[in-house]
Structures are given as C-alpha cells and as structure tokens.
Amino acid sequence: MSTSVLVTGCHQPLGHSLARLAALLPDVRLWLAGTPAQHCDALCDTIRQDSPECHVHSVPPEDCLSPASMLTVSGAKLVLHAEGPFTQYTYQMAEACLAAGIPYIDAADRRTFMASFTGALHPLALKAGVPLICGASTSSLSSALLDEIAPQFNHIRDVRVTVIPGVRSLRPGSQLATLLSTVGRPMTVLRNGQKIREMSGRHLRKLSVPSVGRCSSMLCDMPDNETLPPRFPDLETLETRLALPGFLAPRAVWLLSHLRQGLQEESMPHPRGGQRPLTAAEQARLRRGQRMMPWLLKRLARGTSHAGGLIVEAHGDDSMGRPLTRVSSLIASAPEAAYLPILPVIALARQCLEDRASLLPGAYTTPGLLPLRSYMAESKLVQVLLEREAQRTQIVPATIGNETPSKRSVAQTQRTPAAV
Known part of the structure; x- marks a missing residue:
C-alpha cells in the first residue's frame, strides 16, 4: 500500500530536485505543492515519464495558500518541506504537521531559521509524539563529514567549512540565492575562543578544488555556526565560507557585501578616517549597484564548472598530543551536484517510511543524526x-x-x- 508524501516548494530549484528524487522512493504517492500551478503540472508530467511506478498529483492552487489545506487535500502521512527562503521565524507548515500528527522534514539552510526551531516547537512535539526535523540540507552533510574524521583527533580546535554550490541558479529558494542573501550582513564568527562580529562576504581566500578549478572563498553565515560548537566543545575557531569559481564572481560578491553594508548603515568610510553619512545621490547609486549584482553574477558564472560540494578542514591534536590536520570533502560533478543538498531529506524520508518509530519524537535539527554512509547511499x-x-x-x-x-x-x- 502506497504512502502519501507531500513535497512543498516544487516551483523552486530545491523542491523541484527533491520531488524528482522522492518519486523513486518505494511505495509512495506523491503530492506536489507550489505556485504558480503550471510549474507543478509540468513537474508532474516529467515525473510520470521518469518514474512511471510513482503516482503523482499536484495540489490545487487554491489549497497551496494554507498548510492545513495542503495536508487535508493530499492526505499526507509525511511532509518534505522545501519552500524557501527559510528566513522567517514562523513555522506554519511545521505547526500544521504538529496539529495533524504528521512527521515533518525540511531542507532549511538558514542559521536564523534553524536556531529557533527546537526552542519554539520541541516541548509541543515531544508531548504529541511527532518528529519535526529541521535542517536536512548542506549542514547535515558537513557535520557528517566532520564526524568521519573526528575519531582521529583527541581534541578538535579549528574547523573550516567551505560550500561550493553546484547550481549557479539565482532563483529564490536555490542554494546560491540563499547563501548570497546573507552577504553584507553581520555574522558571528568563533575565533580563538571568542565570538567576533564580521561581515558576510568578506575575507577572500584563494583555493583550488579538483573538478572545480580555481576558486575564491569568503565568509558566509551558515547553520554550522550554530550546530557545530555544541557538538564539539573544544572548538576554538570556526569559519563557514562560500566558494565560487573564477576570478570575477567572488570579487563581485565582495563588492555586493560593501554595497549592502553601506545601505544598511547609511554611511561610508571617510578619507580622513571614520564614517560619514551617505548623500541621497550616493544611496541611489548604491541601490542601483545592488540591483545589478544578480544580473552581473549570472553572467560571470557562465562558462564555469558546475561541479559542487563541501570541504571540511579540521585542526587539532591526536591522542599523543601531536598536531593533526585532516580534510574531508564531498565533490560531485554536474548534474549530480544539484542533488547533493537534498540527500539528507531523502535519507530521513526513507527511514520514516520504513519505520516511523525510528525517528524520535520532538523538534530537532539533523546534524549528527545520521552517518555519512546513510546519506551517500541515496546517491544511487x-x-x-x-x-x-x-x-x-x-x-x-x-x-x-x-x-x-x-x-x-x-x-x-x-x-x-x-x-x-
């Protein structure tokens, strides 16, 4: 007997990829939700051709406006939530699943969204006996990569996580668009045991990655800043970075960070030191420059490798007290790289479909929940x-x-x- 699974955000790149992969799970009846409706209808046709064994339907557009209506129409027994950007502190879909007693798994990749999830919903989910799982995305993979090399260390002092988006799409909800939305905004960096305020998009650093080529990375606010320190109490320095191939695209992001900071603070550096207020003309020029950045980045990304993945670099000492450095990476070529961020969602969905009791009740995030081999098994x-x-x-x-x-x-x- 097939199980009804609701996938949201199917009009966005992340939800589109998730729906196509979820259709290959055994004994599922897939319901796709997203607006406009023609995107879901076209995706249904594609899935019927690629996965004829799966029964797939689209949620009517009028029911996509309410999470409760989507659950009622689909009769879902599991919800895979991929409708980004995950920038709001409201958890309407998770709350609707909690009220209906339906397991919920999302692909959130924003630190602010994940940081408040457990505190807002865990007591209620624990009492109701419903699993609500947040952050089954890139942060789950980076945490699993670090878990692979952690047994070689006695203490892990420094960690650097670098994300290379495999899809250069700037559509809302895409991995790159989500990461770029933090550029030019303040973030907290753990450095030498102290929390320091930095600006996302700064501190360019060159690196060379096999299958990707020459890249430049920059600071970027990611969920790992919240999820890794509690799991590794000896951590003194933690950097999360975004890497883009080529020479011009990373520097365009660096420029974007300065444009956004100037508009937010309404000031700019004075030649004689300090800051001076922006004039109305300068603010107008900065806004025009900010509006042009997506157009510029889209063109700068043309011709570059669409391989992507993760690199986790750890420094510490071994059991003998000797300095130790290990690097763990997960790189995929195009088009496989487009599906890397959703492997954790598929792995957890499979586990829930096979045995719901294997998922503990409560509201929690995914880092450290499953080993890397469980995620990579879904690459088949x-x-x-x-x-x-x-x-x-x-x-x-x-x-x-x-x-x-x-x-x-x-x-x-x-x-x-x-x-x-």
Whole structure:
C-alpha cells in the first residue's frame, strides 16, 4: 500500500530536485505543492515519464495558500518541506504537521531559521509524539563529514567549512540565492575562543578544488555556526565560507557585501578616517549597484564548472598530543551536484517510511543524526534518475542506408540533460 508524501516548494530549484528524487522512493504517492500551478503540472508530467511506478498529483492552487489545506487535500502521512527562503521565524507548515500528527522534514539552510526551531516547537512535539526535523540540507552533510574524521583527533580546535554550490541558479529558494542573501550582513564568527562580529562576504581566500578549478572563498553565515560548537566543545575557531569559481564572481560578491553594508548603515568610510553619512545621490547609486549584482553574477558564472560540494578542514591534536590536520570533502560533478543538498531529506524520508518509530519524537535539527554512509547511499537514486532522464531526452536518429542524419537530429542526439 502506497504512502502519501507531500513535497512543498516544487516551483523552486530545491523542491523541484527533491520531488524528482522522492518519486523513486518505494511505495509512495506523491503530492506536489507550489505556485504558480503550471510549474507543478509540468513537474508532474516529467515525473510520470521518469518514474512511471510513482503516482503523482499536484495540489490545487487554491489549497497551496494554507498548510492545513495542503495536508487535508493530499492526505499526507509525511511532509518534505522545501519552500524557501527559510528566513522567517514562523513555522506554519511545521505547526500544521504538529496539529495533524504528521512527521515533518525540511531542507532549511538558514542559521536564523534553524536556531529557533527546537526552542519554539520541541516541548509541543515531544508531548504529541511527532518528529519535526529541521535542517536536512548542506549542514547535515558537513557535520557528517566532520564526524568521519573526528575519531582521529583527541581534541578538535579549528574547523573550516567551505560550500561550493553546484547550481549557479539565482532563483529564490536555490542554494546560491540563499547563501548570497546573507552577504553584507553581520555574522558571528568563533575565533580563538571568542565570538567576533564580521561581515558576510568578506575575507577572500584563494583555493583550488579538483573538478572545480580555481576558486575564491569568503565568509558566509551558515547553520554550522550554530550546530557545530555544541557538538564539539573544544572548538576554538570556526569559519563557514562560500566558494565560487573564477576570478570575477567572488570579487563581485565582495563588492555586493560593501554595497549592502553601506545601505544598511547609511554611511561610508571617510578619507580622513571614520564614517560619514551617505548623500541621497550616493544611496541611489548604491541601490542601483545592488540591483545589478544578480544580473552581473549570472553572467560571470557562465562558462564555469558546475561541479559542487563541501570541504571540511579540521585542526587539532591526536591522542599523543601531536598536531593533526585532516580534510574531508564531498565533490560531485554536474548534474549530480544539484542533488547533493537534498540527500539528507531523502535519507530521513526513507527511514520514516520504513519505520516511523525510528525517528524520535520532538523538534530537532539533523546534524549528527545520521552517518555519512546513510546519506551517500541515496546517491544511487540520483544515478537512476539521471539515467532515466538521459533515455528520455536522447533522440536516436533513424538512418536509411548511408543517409546522413540531419543537423537537428545530431544536435538532439548529443544533447545531455541539464542540471535542475
């Protein structure tokens, strides 16, 4: 008997990828929610071609406005929430699942959203016996990578987490758009045992990554700043960084951080030191520059590698007290990189579908919940999906005798599936 699973945010890149992968889970009846409705209808058609064994439906547009209506129409027994950006402190979908007694898993990747989740919902979820799981995204993978190398250390002192987005999409809800939304805003960095205020998007650093090439990384506010220190009490320094390939794109982000800071503080550095107020004309120029940045970044990202992943670098000492450095990385080439951030959601969804009792009741975040091998086991589904997509999109031209296929047929034959 199939289980109804509701996937939200299907009109956004993250929800789109999640729905396509969730359709490969055994014995599920998929309900897709998102606006506008034509995006969900088109996605339903795609899933029916790639995963004919899955029954898929779209939630009517009028019911997408209310979480309770979505749950009623779909009859969901599990909710996979991917409708970003996760920037608000309201947890309407999680609260609706709590009221209905339905397990909830989201792909939140914002520190502010995850930081308040447990405190706001854990007592009620624990009393109701409902699992509400937050942050099944990149932070789960980085934490699992660190757990892989942690047994080699006696104490871990310094950690640097670098995220390389595999999809250069700037549409709302995409991984890159979420990370860039923090640029130019203050963040708290743990450095030498003290919390220091820094600006996201600053402190460029060069690095070279296999399959990606030369990159530049910059400070970026991520959930790891909240989730890692409690799990590693000896941690003295923690940096979370965003890396972009090429030379110009990272520097454009650096410029964006200065533009946003200037607009927020309504001041700029004075040549003789200190700050001076912005004039109305200067504020107008800064706003024009800020509006142009997405357009500029989109063009600067063209031609760069679409490989992406995570790099976790740890420093500390071993059992003999000797200095020790270890690097753990997870890099995927395009188009597999588009599915990396949602592997934790799929792994937890599979566990819930097989045995709901295996998920503890309460509201909590995912870092440290499952080992890396559980997440990577779901990469087999990605390979199955990409193979089916290749079969669907590849058109083999029919030739008679020595007839040469047309230029259009050759172009279609050589076409490769694009990343979501």
